[in-house]
Amino acid sequence: MAKIEIDAIDRRILAILQENGRLSNQEIAERINLSPSPCLRRIRRLEESGVIRGYVALLDAQKLGLDLLAYVNVRLEKRSGPALSPRGGATHADLFRAAVQTWPEVVACHAMTGDMDYLLRVQVEDMAHFSRFVQEQLLHHPSVIDVKTSFSLERFKETTALPIL
Amino acid sequence: MAKIEIDAIDRRILAILQENGRLSNQEIAERINLSPSPCLRRIRRLEESGVIRGYVALLDAQKLGLDLLAYVNVRLEKRSGPALSPRGGATHADLFRAAVQTWPEVVACHAMTGDMDYLLRVQVEDMAHFSRFVQEQLLHHPSVIDVKTSFSLERFKETTALPIL
DNA sequence: CGTGAAACATTAGCGGC
DNA sequence: GCCGCTAATGTTTCACG
Numbered sequence: 001m002a003k004i005e006i007d008a009i010d011r012r013i014l015a016i017l018q019e020n021g022r023l024s025n026q027e028i029a030e031r032i033n034l035s036p037s038p039c040l041r042r043i044r045r046l047e048e049s050g051v052i053r054g055y056v057a058l059l060d061a062q063k064l065g066l067d068l069l070a071y072v073n074v075r076l077e078k079r080s081g082p083a084l085s086p087r088g089g090a091t092h093a094d095l096f097r098a099a100v101q102t103w104p105e106v107v108a109c110h111a112m113t114g115d116m117d118y119l120l121r122v123q124v125e126d127m128a129h130f131s132r133f134v135q136e137q138l139l140h141h142p143s144v145i146d147v148k149t150s151f152s153l154e155r156f157k158e159t160t161a162l163p164i165l
Numbered sequence: 166m167a168k169i170e171i172d173a174i175d176r177r178i179l180a181i182l183q184e185n186g187r188l189s190n191q192e193i194a195e196r197i198n199l200s201p202s203p204c205l206r207r208i209r210r211l212e213e214s215g216v217i218r219g220y221v222a223l224l225d226a227q228k229l230g231l232d233l234l235a236y237v238n239v240r241l242e243k244r245s246g247p248a249l250s251p252r253g254g255a256t257h258a259d260l261f262r263a264a265v266q267t268w269p270e271v272v273a274c275h276a277m278t279g280d281m282d283y284l285l286r287v288q289v290e291d292m293a294h295f296s297r298f299v300q301e302q303l304l305h306h307p308s309v310i311d312v313k314t315s316f317s318l319e320r321f322k323e324t325t326a327l328p329i330l
Numbered sequence: 331c332g333t334g335a336a337a338c339a340t341t342a343g344c345g346g347c
Numbered sequence: 348g349c350c351g352c353t354a355a356t357g358t359t360t361c362a363c364g
Contacts, residue, residue, distance in 0.1 A: 004228070014229075017222035021186055024358060035332055040360070053223045056325050057182035063169070063216045064179075064329055071277070071284060097321050104328035112236070114315040119236060123327060150279040156262050160221050160325060162288055163269035164229055189339060200351045205341070 004049040011164055013042055018161040021055040061123060068124050069152040073116035074138065075145045092143035099141055105133055116148065169214040176329055178207055183326040186220040226288060233289050234317040238281035239303065240310045257308035264306055270298055281313065
């Protein structure tokens with residue numbers, strides 16, 4: 001995971017792989033006018049250095065019945081409440097983050113600047129499921145003071161590819 | 166792209182592929198206790214039906230120098246202004262969406278419920294780049310009335326894997 | 331960086347449950 | 348219908364020039 005130099009050829013490899021992660025090494029080598037072995041060596045180097053975090057299949061949420069995407073802003077209690085043992089060292093933030101990891105419908109969670117503390121991206125089947133999630137999980141959590149939700153009406157652009165060129 | 170039945174075996178294949186999109190068919194077949202050919206037939210079916218939208222490599226933004234992630238709420242002008250030809254039929258929304266497609270730093274854009282119209286996810290190197298983007302692109306756009314930004318302080322959870330099990 | 335050969339993976343055809 | 352075998356073809360990978 002050391003610091004790593006990335007040249008123009010590496011960037012072209014990355015650009016290709018973030019569009020199609022299943023291309024064969026041969027195919028990639030052809031596109032960048034290199035023979036397969038140095039191309040593979042570069043790819044392995046990028047994988048081992050962690051520049052390439054991994055390869056995944058992207059699924060269609062709607063075809064799997066996950067029709068509702070919500071962004072939920074969450075505000076947490078900041079002072080230790082009675083339920084927090086003063087010597088345990090677990091803050092409200094710690095408790096909340098641990099809970100988030102266990103909720104499968106939360107596909108992303110960021111700590112944010114601004115008047116809310118966290119931004120959650122929540123992917124569920126329908127409003128009934130979402131409503132249950134908010135009431136039984138989120139609002140039920142002792143650290144959560146307030147939530148504000150916006151729903152995605154339409155996705156115009158959505159890419160996992162970073163602007164690297 | 167027809168409607169498609171997805172059984173428990175398909176779901177297990179999808180769960181595996183959304184964690185690691187480069188596993189060989191053989192490897193997947195082994196994990197689900199199936200021989201390679203029916204496994205491959207299922208994968209192809211899922212690809213052709215669009216349930217699997219594609220395969221990508223995920224990159225590490227920080228290792229590529231993209232250290233700043235912002236969520237930008239955007240509000241648009243709703244009435245046609247003088248610059249919009251009444252017969253061209255292009256609305257402010259149309260113009261804005263077209264512009265978004267051309268901005269590489271915008272990695273996602275949703276139309277949203279609530280008092281703002283769009284939510285943009287913007288990935289850039291640093292605050293200087295972000296500032297330029299907002300002033301020279303976003304606020305410069307004739308359809309944009311107002312923007313409100315929050316920055317990601319820390320990412321606790323971020324997965325492309327959908328909760329399908 | 332490129333070549334080539336061994337190991338491995340993919341995929342179509344066919345028979346069986 | 349869906350599974351599993353086999354065999355031909357194509358791909359990855361690594362030692363070596």
